[in-house]
Amino acid sequence: MMNQNIKNRIDSLRESLNKLNHYYYVLNQPQISDFEYDHMMKELVDLEKANPEFADPNSPTQRVGSDISNDFVQVAHKYPMLSLGNTYNEAEIADFHNRVTKAIGHDVEYVCELKYDGTSISLTYENGTFVRAVTRGDGEKGDDVTANVKTIKSIPLKLQGDFPDSFEIRGEILLPNAEFVKINEKREADGDSPFANPRNAAAGSLKMKKSAEVAQRGLDCFLYYLLGENLPSDIHSENLEKSRSWGFKIPTLYKVCKSLDEINDFISYWDKERHNLPFEIDGIVIKVNNINLQNELGYTAKSPRWAISYKFQAEEAYTKLLSVSYQVGRTGKITPVANLEPVQLAGTTVKRASLHNADIIEQLNLHENDMVYVEKGGEIIPKITKADESARHPMANKIEFISICPECGTELVRPEGEAAHFCPNDKACPPQLKGKVEHFVSRKAVNIDSFGEQVVDLLFEKGLIKDVSGIYDLTYDKLNGLTRVNPDDKNKVIYSFQEKSTQNLLSGIEASKNIPFPNVLFGLGIKHVGATVAKVLCKNFNNIDKLSSASMEELIAIDDIGPKVAESVINYFSDEDNKNLIERLKGTGLQLETEEKTTDSDKFKDLSFVVSGTFTNFSRDELKNLIESHGGKNLSGVSKKTSYLVAGEKTGPSKLEKAEKLNVTIINESDFIELLEK
Template sequence: MNIQDTIQQLRSELDQHNYNYYVLDQPQISDFEFDQKLKELQTLEAAHPEFFDVNSPTQRVGGAITKNFQTVVHDYRMYSLDNSYSKEDVVDWETRIQKVLGNVPIEYTCELKYDGASISITYENGKLARAVTRGDGFQGDEVTNNIKTIKSIPLQLKGNYPLHFAIRGEIILPFAGFEKMNEELIEIGETPYSNPRNTASGSLKLQDSAEVAKRPLDCLLYSLVGNNLPFQSHFEGLQAARDWGFKVPNEAKLAKNIDEVFEFITYWDTHRHELPYETDGVVIKANALSYQDELGYTAKSPRWAIAYKFKSERVSTRLNSISYQVGRTGAITPVANLEPVQLAGTVVKRASLHNADQIEKLDIRIGDTVFVEKGGEIIPKIIAVDFEKRPEQSEVTHYITNCPECQMALVRSEGEANHYCPNFYGCPPQIIGRIQHFISRKAMDIEGLGGETVALLYNNGLVHNYADLYDLTVEKVLPLERMAQKSAENLVNGVGKSKEIPFESVLFALGIRFVGETVAKKLAKHYKTISALEQATLEDLILVDEIGERIAKSVIEFFANEENRAIIERLRLQGVQMEIVEKVNPNATTKFLGKTFVVSGVFEEFSRDDLKKAIEDNGGKVGSSISSKTNYVVAGDNMGPTKLEKATKLGILILSEENFKKMLYED
């Protein structure tokens, strides 16, 4: 078999395994075996760029930058659906279409209505050609590079497919992925996303497709459009799409009459809560394509389809007041304080209003009667105001201009939704929040000290920053409310023990904006000491693996502040770990002296950090990026194709994990 055939066979195998894993949820090989095949394909493609294919499985990692999304006219218009909110509405709809069709028996396709971002994906000769957002239905933004990073979307179809067609679907963000993204945002002190749908939609317009690739997006497809499609009904089309490799939800059902439609609605009105993603209704379609053609369209919607919207549990209550919370990074979050009301099994007293734009959009005022729902069945949110019940003397809500805690004038940066209090070092909630972050489990993990106690210490003047924790004594904390001898001793001992916490956790504990747990580890491993990091330039920081300009600027700003530097010096004098504790390797040599290595990918026996340490222990240097000064690239699974291509072009020797081990252990 020649090289081109080998490459094509590997692509086909990987496409099939991708389909088995992400669409069928039935993997046939292990992750390791998949990664080995992908690595083999990456190596062959890098060595033979003449066989490059934009739809190769190696291209899903993203990396393309789109500054301006091109507006593209849809080949086939994307219509909206008429909504219904009762079974009577659905019966009325059936009556209307029966009048057109002549009272014939009608089968219906019932599908769940997924709450995501609509997408139209065009395939030509079985290959993904372009992906376009819904836009206004006539035209949308081309987001092809971003869509290709979603692994459940096939890049190459299989079977007997039409030469040219488009498929429609919803880009969604499953609850589990959404919650994980929010946990990571909270960890670095940022405002969490409001709901999965908006987050999925916003992801499609990110300029860097590599960032999109990091998000756990999925795509559920539900409709094929094109000329002379090879089936007679919508339900047949769904099955054909599955056969070609698309992820079409199995919940879709063929109903022989309207009674079976209602059975479907009744079932999913209850069981939708068991799904891993948001769904807000059922879409009902006349199944026969000939009937769809005969029924046609109104100016906005197909006559042959209707959406039945599930009733979100909604209650109305009074808005008593709006308060404003200050986060540890200074972000201001407006909160609606409500007359307590039962909603989805819990008593709701408060709901987030997100930001000034949301307040203005709702035109919400104190004393209004408001409608509250559970957003994504999780977070209470105000969805509308009952203007008919608005008090006559109500006043327009003006967003606060000053911090509610320290009265400093708020700022709002261009392109950001939130207002911020800039009084980073004098605003009590920010100070308390930073100390609470400092003591948290993933940071300094201080036993015997909780968030409420931190507030108590601050309010009693015992701490003003996290360095003050190390000056606490049993005698100082014992007079505090609800503080006994044993708990005071535990607190002080816990603070003392935290001096053993490794440097990477200390760096995370400092609370530098955008520096989460993972970024802190990368910076600690790269710079090794707080002094080296403090002296790093913006250009130096950006060269560190996975450190972008936003993080780099935040680090520079943090260390440019004199108060931060003074606090760090106090921590150092107290014995807090401010450098990596290097373990002495008795087997270290100078065999790699004068050689520069770049480590990329995932390894079976070594962690990447272990590999880097082995290189440095034996006199070598670890580079963060490939250049003409690089001597070796140690390539693991999932090594980026761009790095592989660059190394190949520069003639740099690429070592497998096994090759590196031989070099490391040979005499």
């Protein structure tokens, strides 16, 4: 019975860790803290070691988690790219030091480095030229993300100085905190979920399909380890400084340590000072400085024996839950917010924490006036991790998620498959109406300067606008002298239109009439139509009338437009109020059309293509542009309407199978060129 219980626990841990690996490395959606994950892994390692009869070659302990994406070509690492063992206390650092000195026979010198919270990368240089960037992947092979990494300005494409003919340099691609905030603001404006932390944002950015979009993300890269057959030095720290002279961004915040005390002092210092850095770190890496000794110490199946990482514990605060309030967003999404007794956490005063949705409140089992533990997820976003049930009053009421909108009283709905609740009253719920206007005038939409939240509140309060079309009815006489006072203090003016502010707003409104059609379409706030989707729609339907009358079949035939987006577009333009709004906007002077693209020829007229795989002479986008420039249409998937499947290397087997089943003509790159030149 005892053995069966042990086996059941091992099986349970393996199943849980495999799922967590998938969420973390493939989906970039961590489900638990690193600390909890490492403890689960350690328990499994110990159980397997003590019970070898339950060994399994496919156990999570026998492999390094993978971040490989099928969207990228996989490349084998010349040198395995393994992960580091994690420690959480000084005793484990001492154990590491003792193992090293026992194996070597004397004390050694270490290098202590910051452990950047990003995504690992390996860069290859030949004759001073950058040739390849590969992700860690499963340690043996990773994704070739060269095109995306080339967009990172801190990574040199050409080196200077006396560098080796061929070498690899490894490091961490990360997202500075300021860029992380900008990206999340944009994602929320586009109707996307914000990233949980900079690490997820960096990993997600690196795996984007279009390098031009990666270039907008503001990624950075620190490099910290040199590999090759002909290195300048046998000392790791000397190689770092030599690499710096070649043009690499090498961290300056490392330290050569000659004793265990010096290592612990370095850890202690950065445990406090990390909050003053412009990027996230989650620990310290300790490496043996002498590369010959590194080689002597060697590797385990998954980690080097000459290096280890110390992981900082997530900072936690203990405070009182004062209340839960509910915010209504532009789309009607209800976001619960925990209002807390102010508490210091990671160098800032925390008063509020997002509870995300009803499921989170239920999982936390929150009650009124609970004492709660608060962490900063990814060191940035405050979150409640648990309630202290031992401190709970026995008569405290459980926090129940609301059933009606706190702003308009409409019964909330929870769409199938959604985690969030929504207020469906998009025609009259005040925050939704105001949110639509704020979205419309935002920088990524029609970009009207001086049209902030206070202005929107004032114009709604005075009845001057009810929707975005009312913006274009505003005049100098209506605005000048308009004032909003604090409802709780009539003597305090919140906002007032003076001569200059009135003229600035009217100038901004006039300038918005020259903003391109895709920006205007994005500004309408159609569900699932972010800035990128708006550009795709405008490219295929060059005016608002064509788009508003598009059928489901026409919409889903467009590459990157799926049924979800198509249904949302059709629903929007089927609504009578939206139809009336579009008619009013037509008279404002806004750009509601684009010039139709001229084609080089019509040889592909009435032909539809699906482009799949990788090609020698063209990128997929170049092939698609050629098809469109000669009158053809690109489809995202194979159907009866497909004329040709242009199949390159690594074409998806399902597309090939479907093309054969439907008797769709399959051509290769040479066939396409021949077709083009006919």
